[in-house]
Amino acid sequence: MKRIIYIAWKDITQVLRYPVAGLFLLVLPLVFTAFFGILFGGINNSDEQIEVPVLAAVSAEDDWTRVETMFPQLFNSSEFQIEKMTQDWMERPQDLLQDEIFAGVLVIPNDFSFSENSEKLLLYVDQTSDSGQVLIYTVETILKEAQLIDSSVNKALQAVDMLAPYINDADYQLAYERVEKHAQQLWRNKALQVDMEKAVAPSTDLSELESSYDQSSPGMLVQFAISGLMGIAIILVQERKTRTLQRMMTTATSRASIIIGHALSMVIIFVLQQIILVLAGKFLFGVDYLRQPFAILLVIVAFALWVSGMGMLIGVAAKNEDQVILFSLIAMFLFTAMGGAWFPLEGTSAGFYNIARYTPGAQAMQGFQNIIVRKLGLASVIEPVGLLLLYAVAFFTAAILLFKKIEN
Numbered sequence: 001m002k003r004i005i006y007i008a009w010k011d012i013t014q015v016l017r018y019p020v021a022g023l024f025l026l027v028l029p030l031v032f033t034a035f036f037g038i039l040f041g042g043i044n045n046s047d048e049q050i051e052v053p054v055l056a057a058v059s060a061e062d063d064w065t066r067v068e069t070m071f072p073q074l075f076n077s078s079e080f081q082i083e084k085m086t087q088d089w090m091e092r093p094q095d096l097l098q099d100e101i102f103a104g105v106l107v108i109p110n111d112f113s114f115s116e117n118s119e120k121l122l123l124y125v126d127q128t129s130d131s132g133q134v135l136i137y138t139v140e141t142i143l144k145e146a147q148l149i150d151s152s153v154n155k156a157l158q159a160v161d162m163l164a165p166y167i168n169d170a171d172y173q174l175a176y177e178r179v180e181k182h183a184q185q186l187w188r189n190k191a192l193q194v195d196m197e198k199a200v201a202p203s204t205d206l207s208e209l210e211s212s213y214d215q216s217s218p219g220m221l222v223q224f225a226i227s228g229l230m231g232i233a234i235i236l237v238q239e240r241k242t243r244t245l246q247r248m249m250t251t252a253t254s255r256a257s258i259i260i261g262h263a264l265s266m267v268i269i270f271v272l273q274q275i276i277l278v279l280a281g282k283f284l285f286g287v288d289y290l291r292q293p294f295a296i297l298l299v300i301v302a303f304a305l306w307v308s309g310m311g312m313l314i315g316v317a318a319k320n321e322d323q324v325i326l327f328s329l330i331a332m333f334l335f336t337a338m339g340g341a342w343f344p345l346e347g348t349s350a351g352f353y354n355i356a357r358y359t360p361g362a363q364a365m366q367g368f369q370n371i372i373v374r375k376l377g378l379a380s381v382i383e384p385v386g387l388l389l390l391y392a393v394a395f396f397t398a399a400i401l402l403f404k405k406i407e408n
Contacts, residue, residue, distance in 0.1 A: 029224040037213040053080045053103035053131035056096045058089045060110035079138040103131035114150040153179045217281035218368035219341035222361050225307050230328040236315030266308035274300045292371045295381045299367035302388035306360050309395030316403045335361040360391045
C-alpha cells in the first residue's frame with residue numbers, strides 16, 4: 001500500500017511542477033466555459049421576436065361577411081397577420097408588395113365560390129423569400145381544407161335532397177350554413193392529432209436551457225478532463241525511456257501496484273479538478289450543480305475512473321511522447337464530440353444519437369444534465385454512473401493485459 005501511495009504522490013507532484021499544469025487543468029476550462037456560454041447565449045436569444053408575415057386581402061365585395069364565413073381559418077391563422085384592403089387595389093394588387101409591408105396579396109374575385117366555373121383566387125408573393133414560402137404553404141392548406149368542407153357539406157345535402165327535397169333555394173342555403181358551421185367545428189376538433197417528435201431522450205436543446213452555461217460548463221468539464229490524461233500518460237512513457245519502470249519492477253513492487261499507483265494519481269487529480277470546476281460553474285456561471293451534490297460527486301468519480309483507465313491504456317500503448325499527444329488528442333476530440341460536450345446530442349440525427357449516446361462522454365453529460373437541466377434526482381445518475389464504471393473496468397483491464405504483454 002505504501003508503494004502505491006508513493007507512486008501516486010510522485011506522479012501528482014511531477015504533474016503539478018509543470019508550469020502549464022494549472023493552465024490546462026483550471027484556467028482554460030473556465031475560459032472556454034465562458035466563451036461557449038457567451039457564444040451559445042448569443043445564438044439562442046430568447047428575447048428575439050419572430051417576425052410574422054403580413055398578408056393583404058383584396059376583395060371585390062364590399063361586405064366581408066361572406067368571405068370570412070367561407071374562410072374562417074384564413075382570418076384567424078396564427079401563421080400570419082391579415083389586413084383587409086379596399087376594392088381600389090383590385091386592379092393593381094402587385095403594388096402592395098413594393099413597399100415590403102406585405103409579404104403577399106390575396107385577391108378574392110366577386111361572388112367567388114368553390115364551383116369549377118367560378119373565378120380563381122390569386123396569391124401574389126415572392127417565392128424566393130421565407131415569408132413567401134410560409135404564405136404559400138399556409139394559404140394553400142387553408143383553402144384546401146375549406147374546399148374539402150364545402151364539398152363534403154354539398155354531398156351530404158344532396159343526399160338529403162334526394163330523399164326529402166328542400167322547399168326552395170333559401171331553405172337549401174339555410175341548411176348549408178348550419179351543416180357547414182358544424183363541419184368547421186368538427187374540423188377544428190379533429191379526432192386524430194399527429195405530433196412529430198424526435199425518437200430520442202428528453203431534449204436538452206439550447207433553446208430550452210435556463211442558461212447556455214448549463215451546456216458549456218459540463219461540456220468543458222468533460223473535454224478538459226479527457227485532455228488532462230496526457231500528463232500522466234507521458235509520465236509512463238518517460239519512466240520506460242529512463243528505465244525507471246524497469247528498476248521498479250526489480251523491487252518488491254508488483255505490476256498491479258505500479259498500475260494502481262499511477263491510476264490513483266490520475267483519479268485524485270481529475271476528481272479535484274472537476275470539483276473545483278463544478279464550484280466555479282456554480283458560483284461564477286450560475287450552473288445548479290449543488291441541487292444534488294452527492295449525485296454530481298458520483299458522476300465525477302465514475303468519470304474520473306474511466307478517464308484514468310483510458311489514460312493508463314494510452315500510456316502503456318504509446319511508444320513515445322509524440323504518440324501520447326496523438327492518442328490523447330484523438331480520444332479528446334472523439335469522446336468530446338460524440339459525448340455532446342460541444343453541442344446537445346438531441347439536436348443531431350437519430351442515427352448519430354443512437355450511437356453517440358452510449359459513449360463515456362455522453363454518459364457523463366447525461367448524468368450532469370439530468371441534475372442541472374432536467375432537474376431529476378439521485379436515481380437519474382445511477383445508469384450513467386454504472387455504465388461509466390463498466391467502461392473504467394474495461395479500459396483498466398485492457399491496460400493491465402497490454403502492460404503485462406509488453407513487459408514480458
